[in-house]
Amino acid sequence: MTEKPGTLHARAAQLATRLETALAMVAAAVLAVMLAVVLTSVVLRYLFHTGVIGTEDLGIWLNVALIALAAPLALSGPLAMRLDLPFGPSAKKLAGIIADAFSLLAALVLIFGSTRVVNLIGGTSPALGLPEWVRFAVTGAGGGLLAIILVLRRIGERQVLPLAASATLASAVYYACLHVTVTTALPASIAIALAAAVGLAAAAPLAHAFIAAAMIAIPFGGNLGTETIVTTTVSGMSHFLLLAIPFFLLTGAALSASGAARHLVAFAASLVGHRRGGLAQTVLATGTLFSGASGSSVANAVFSATTFHPELVRHGYPPARSGAIIAASSVLDNIIPPSIAFLILAAATDLSVGALLLGGLFAGLVMAAALSIAIYLTTRNLPGSRPVARGERRRSLLAAVPAFGLGVIVVAGIRIGIVTTTEAAALAAIYTLALAAFSKTRRTALFSVFRQTATEAAAIGLLIGSAGPFAFQLAVDGVSGMIASTVAAFGGSPAAVLAFSVIVLLGAGLVLDIGAAILLLGPLLLPLATGSGIDPIAFGVIIVTTLMIGGLTPPVGMLVLVVAGVTEVPPAALFRAVLPYLAALLAAIAILCTCTLLI
Structure with a gap:
């Protein structure tokens, strides 16, 4: 009525x-x-x-x-x-x-x-x-x-x-x-x-x-x-570095609006789409490529759920399995550069953004390989999409080249030291806005792109600010000393510190958003790691990769909840279906921890 x-x-x-x-x-x-x-x-x-x-x-x-x-x-x-x-x-x-x-x-x-x-x-x-x-x-x-x-x-x-x-x-x-x-x-x-x-x-x-x-x-x-x-x-x-967050979000939104994201999908499909279970591998490959643009796992989860879920179901993939693959693949967006999570960690701990992004690139590729194996094992009885036509791979690569230009602007610009992180994010944003402005396939008004980005950036920014009082009280109460004493009880060796930290981070990921967890735990755990001889950059990568797994675990499981909202698959079914991919990511964390101890 x-x-x-x-x-x-x-x-x-x-x-x-x-x-x-x-x-x-x-x-x-x-x-x-x-x-x-x-x-x-x-x-x-x-x-x-x-x-x-x-x-x-x-x-x-x-x-x-x-x-x-x-x-x-x-x-x-x-x-x-x-x-x-x-x-x-x-x-x-x-x-x-x-x-x-x-x-x-x-x-x-x-x-x-x-x-x-x-x-x-x-x-x-x-x-x-x-x-x-x-x-x-x-x-x-x-x-x-x-x-x-x-x-x-x-x-x-x-x-x-x-x-x-x-x-x-x-x-x-x-x-x-x-x-x-x-x-x-x-x-x-x-x-x-x-x-x-x-x-x-x-x-x-x-x-x-x-x-x-x-x-x-x-x-x-x-x-x-x-x-x-x-x-x-x-x-x-009030950190200048945090301006990179709205700019990276704007980059991802403009890339989707320009149609360049669809070229990334086509290129990914030309690489792996023809294999058994290839459509699911295409989701992963697209997530890996799109990670270099959006920097936001939530943004990629929405994009992939909208783009791929109907196609996966149409090709015989169970709805819950399809959603689980999308949610697990979206983890990579906050790990492969540019990564908003690494920006937050750098602002909280004064670690080098460029070094963190390079570490995130390595970690993201390890996690992508682990997910690829898990997807193969769980979808090998499902067909690929279609054979790749002659010359299609080359044509799709050329069409995707403008999107790949973002990697040069962001990673190379920051690591070489040509521009600061915030400046690189601004250049990436204006680059993708130009792609969108001159795109013949654009379906979204640029004003809508700015409006959507402003809302998303404000929500993340308020969360970052709201964690400040909690972090201040933790410092006043001497919680870092309590944690140090607990670690000392286990011997205080690099392996003990790393194992303790991973357990704490996995527990925090069950109930906290990754941004809040980084702001609260990063400054507490990093001194323990460096004090035991662990490389701070490698440990920063462990912080982000371990917390990102929380996007797939109940009860918060932000990535699962986002995919459930878009696909209308019950969250409980998605949480069950995501277990094989969760196991693969945990195995990847174990590999990264081993590498960290060997550095």
């Missing part, structure tokens, strides 16, 4: 849609300006041997604004990083109330914490000449927009009473956290972890759960006031 346009619910839904559209337009414009700023800096530096003071600061401030404005748009969808547990109807309704309470509590922290910072902070940016409080005011505005959009959505969905319960709960918890003290011997970081676990179990967005959990920990001895939560969150977003 269609609702009358004049009702309160219809008006709220309509207003929410208009507000989201306006925010998407503004965020897309901010992303475009950010790209223009970095590209202008590149042109001035390398062609005219000059520059503009404050370019990096301006890029950072624009990125903070992008995250604040577009993050409210990621309340739903895979990038909200919600855990969907199989609750019954009554329990699901209660979980929804708790999840919205976490989101509203996070909004209150951002609003009032930013207000306190704005009132306390002074001075101006030396490079930009703008008051320092502007960044925090924008963040507070983002919290307000989050609350407004959530309220309008729930009213539009006729969820007024649950919304009232969520708002009451969030307000009561916020007030209690400011006025109540709880005496306990447990460190405050345990309180944050438990509170975040409750939010995650209730299906609150992971970033909101982290921010709200930091607030909930205050009565338990947390060293974080609302203003400290906000400053550490904004500080976590």
Whole structure:
């Protein structure tokens, strides 16, 4: 039954849609300006041997604004990083109330914490000449927009009473956290972890759960006031290196829009598609090639699920097996360069991005070989697609050459030292945007590419920032010392440290998004590894590759959940079907660990 346009619910839904559209337009414009700023800096530096003071600061401030404005748009969808547990109807309704309470509590922290910072902070940016409080005011505005959009959505969905319960709960918890003290011997970081676990179990967005959990920990001895939560969150977003994330996401989206991604598919099919089970090998080969463009496993999972799943099923592959192959192949995108995961690790640990990307290339090829063997063993009774016509392989290679140009820009540019990581990402983005602009087969408007990228980048950026308060509390509580003592109990040898780290990382991957896990565990585990004589770059590669396996494991299993959402295959069936490929990836991790110990 269609609702009358004049009702309160219809008006709220309509207003929410208009507000989201306006925010998407503004965020897309901010992303475009950010790209223009970095590209202008590149042109001035390398062609005219000059520059503009404050370019990096301006890029950072624009990125903070992008995250604040577009993050409210990621309340739903895979990038909200919600855990969907199989609750019954009554329990699901209660979980929804708790999840919205976490989101509203996070909004209150951002609003009032930013207000306190704005009132306390002074001075101006030396490079930009703008008051320092502007960044925090924008963040507070983002919290307000989050609350407004959530309220309008729930009213539009006729969820007024649950919304009232969520708002009451969030307000009561916020007030209690400011006025109540709880005496306990447990460190405050345990309180944050438990509170975040409750939010995650209730299906609150992971970033909101982290921010709200930091607030909930205050009565338990947390060293974080609302203003400290906000400053550490904004500080976590304020790295010039992190601008590479939206640019790499833009690169992947533009590559798909240009039609160049289809040329990669055709080339991959010409290589392996004619063999037994060749269509499944084509999925893997495409994932390996497309990894050099998108840098995002979620982006590749969506692309492959949309492109390949119907074809795999049509050729006789079971739906669950098809989805499992797609999910497992998508792991490679955050490992083979350019990799957003390695960018996050570099920002958290100051490791060399170029060295990490080269290590990721080797690790990705090892994992691709392991997956290829597993796919062969599980699909060898299924036919290939068709024989390769004479000259088809050469023609498909020539058609795919423009997409391969990205590898030269990104990996060679960064490793040789011609450009920085952020500059290489910006050049890759403008390169693929040019491909899309002049493509005769483009079906997506470039504005839609910018809007989609802005939303995805903001969701990832907010997650990176929201992990800051948790990481700060872990440092205050001396968790790194506790971990070092635990490792010492096992002997402290390189093999013991590596085995302990892999177990911790696999456990974290069960419940945490890879970005959050890197930010929390990377700075804790890396000193232990280097102290035992393990090469830091090799260990960084182990961190990312091991955590990426968490994309295939329940209960979070982000890649499995994304593929399930696109293909409508039940997640439980996909989790079962992915087991052979999970075993192959674990074998690859064992090989990489052996290589690390031999370095």
